[in-house]
Amino acid sequence: MKYEAVIGLEVHVQIKTKSKMFTRVAAGYGHPSNTLTDPVVLALPGVLPVMNKAAIDAIIKAGLLLGCDIAPICKWDRKNYFYPDSPKNYQISQFDQPICLNGSVEIELPGAARNIQGEHKSIALTRIHLEEDVGKLNHEAFDSLVDYNRAGTPLMEIVSEPVIKSAEEAYAYLTSLRATMIYGGISDCDMEKGQLRCDANISIRPVGETKLGTKVELKNLNSISYVRDGIAHEIQRQLAVTQAGGTIVQETRDYDGEAGVSQSLRSKEMAHDYRYFPDPDLMPVKVDAAWKARIQAECPELPFAKQTRFQTDYALPYTLTSVLVWDRALADYFEEAAKLAGSGKAQAVGNWIVNDLQRELGVAKIDLTDSRIRPAHIAELVKLIDAGTLLSNAAKEVFIDMAATGETPSAIVAKKGLAAVPTDSTELEGWCREAIAANAKSVAEFKAGKESAINGLKGPIMKASKGKANPKLVDETLRRCLAVF
């Protein structure tokens, strides 16, 4: 019997706000334990939550970017359970009236080759709601210590429909979702810092069956690759159990990405009754058209739309766009440079950015914003090449100098005398041929293997160009002419 996998993902994304979800104390990462706290975070007797409006702005933006319906009214509910990382022993969340409903995440599956665009799919979302993050337990030899710095950080839960079919799709889903959040300035989505966390619900069923199989929840998937590997592993595990005649048990499993194994955490019998009820300390939130419009105006173009536009407007090949569009800063950088360079030069601009600039950043271990090479530099460089002023070797030299000094390409060309003068290569070739014809002795010596004899030919050429010819260019052209002589 052939089986298919059915996967739904629950993704938690921390919203990047200055303060916490329900109090004024700062949100952040990497601070000394329990310093990002106040009476509200610690749930001291008598404190009350007050909603952080910036977090609502951010989730509305996330919803609009993902095509969700934004509820005109949403409310806050208490999710009651005891755990030491939860100071109130209830979490303020949204149960039956989340702020975002429906919507979807567009994904691209791997293409037939690296340079071939893959199939696009739309993964439907169930909902996105807002809640508060919990603290962190640190287990020591004899004690467990709790750090409430993370507690109360605004946290979105993005729930997909169970429509993901493979580990690869899950990977593509998270890649796209993550880029969307970063693009929107909603979160930095650094999984190592817990800013994006993913749980996967996985089941298998015979192909053709419409009923869902028993689901297993996979937790602690700490990177996008682990999500892919963990899901692939779990699908194989379920297939093995089923094919051995066993049945899948509904449970929560912990995936160890390094070891590539999973183990059961708890079974359904121990499932919680969260006793949700509306939080009487908070008022429902009304999101009117003006609020939505204000956020809509802040919504950026998303990577796939940008990719299509770059392909159409700038005639960029897929390989370039697939690098450029996933990094908003890089894409913006490209567009600025392409516009400055003028029409017909976008691909050259793209090549310089994707190849040389990216390599330069990698070598220097710096971010794009820290590079001394600005979009105007790239544009000017490409224009100089296009005009014939710079030949490729000289251009590379100019690029390296730009990275070091931040000077403009023309300044570097002037400084180093790299300009290819005359610009007309026919003229230069003419001077070369004249020099060859007039200096038969030097030619013969050169051809016989005396390398220095070429200098005897360069003198007359430099004289003919009134000293302005690029020596390198002269050398190249002269050798080319000599070869066919």
Place this chain on the structure above:
Amino acid sequence: MSQAAMTSELFNKTITELAALLEAKTITSVQLTEAVIARTQDVEERVKAFNSFDTADALSQAAASDARRAAGQALGPLDGIPIGIKDVIAVTGQPLTASSKMLANFVSPYDATVTQKLKKAGAVIWGRLNLDEFAMGSSTENSAFHTTRNPYNLDCVPGGSSGGSAAALAAGEAIATLGSDTGGSIRQPAALCNVVGLKPTYGLVSRFGLIAFASSLDQIGPFNRTVEDAAITLQAIAGYDENDSTSVKIEIPDYRAALKEKKGPWRIGIPKEYFGEGLDPEVAAAVEKAIEFYKSIGCEIKSVSLPHTEYGVGVYYIIATAECSSNLSRYDGIRYGHRSANAKDIVDLYYKSRAEGFGPEVKRRIILGTYVLSSGYYDAYYLRAQKVRTLIRQDFLNAYNEVDAIITPTTPTPAFKRGAKADPLAMYLCDVYTIGVNLAGLPGMSVPCGFSSGGLPIGMQLIGQPFKEADLLAIANAYDSAHDWSKRTPNL
């Protein structure tokens, strides 16, 4: 009046009287505070209204008030007045126990908004007043520490949950006090102790810093000797607070000025549902006499109906317990409060800390609340209760189409003997007349209106329209200023 005779009576004076003496520099706040401290030291052994007090702290606040006044920077009528605070309202550096073993050693690192406001008004924050544990009860017998006595009869309860606040004021151990009212916890003890008790409209006074019992019902309010004092105290504590999302942004009128400006005559509603079975005849007679007074000053007395009254107690004990079961989850022994010394693991720590830290009534309500919120029961209990709650509020709003205020007895009976209501259900029925006001979010007051043949105080309840405390106070003042019930003091 000799200096000695005058200061000896200072503890029984009203804010209005004392503010005049302070302003005239006839007395100082230190003298007044010393008089209150001396009175407290004299009677507290019998009354047991306080969980703790800090005389040095109070005297230093008083000295600061005197210094302000000497510099011509007095802050208003509360400057220098000792005000007692129910031990569920946070005061920086002072214990905050909720009369529970759970918080027996907890000291608050922050001020409640009302505490801040009283400090800004110059009041001397004085003492931590006893209550039923976590404000759950009607007699203070549920305090984990001790039972407060009714100053008018030490064998009787002062009411609750704000029993300490009412008893301390009646006994002259403070000039005014703050309490909190979830189902009658200000008005019922006020009635039983012959003082004025005001529960404001839900949302008028910030709850920030009030230990939550039932968040959608809790309100802080004042206990005072006169309605005029209530107007002064409410003025200081009312108003929008950005730390409380349920506080309401409205203009706060001048309540004291309203007492003179608003002259009636008013239309007063009498709901027949509040005068039926279970009402003590002496209480009924006293309240009816008060209604006669209103008639005599030209008010129109109308019979109104609040048909869903009978569901009030049931609805209340579903909503209040549901909310408390969640609100009290934070008391787990992890970050602060009682932690069991004998726990084996984390679950055991929760079980034992809570089992040891909470008293029986608190446990009973947590269990009930947990049950009504459980999966499968939520719709039948909590959701249904909320719907009935809406109907109860609608009853009142319908009545207010015809009347300006409603008068009822505050309690079915005067103060009862300690230990007389061992059955929790019998105790719950003490609040039968006060619960509806909380469910409907309305302002309600208890005003002294007589004494029983046994010498126990009787209070009438005046119920006003949402955020119309100015009118409610004016109506109450019309009666209070024409009677001297509230000027009587207990024989201690």
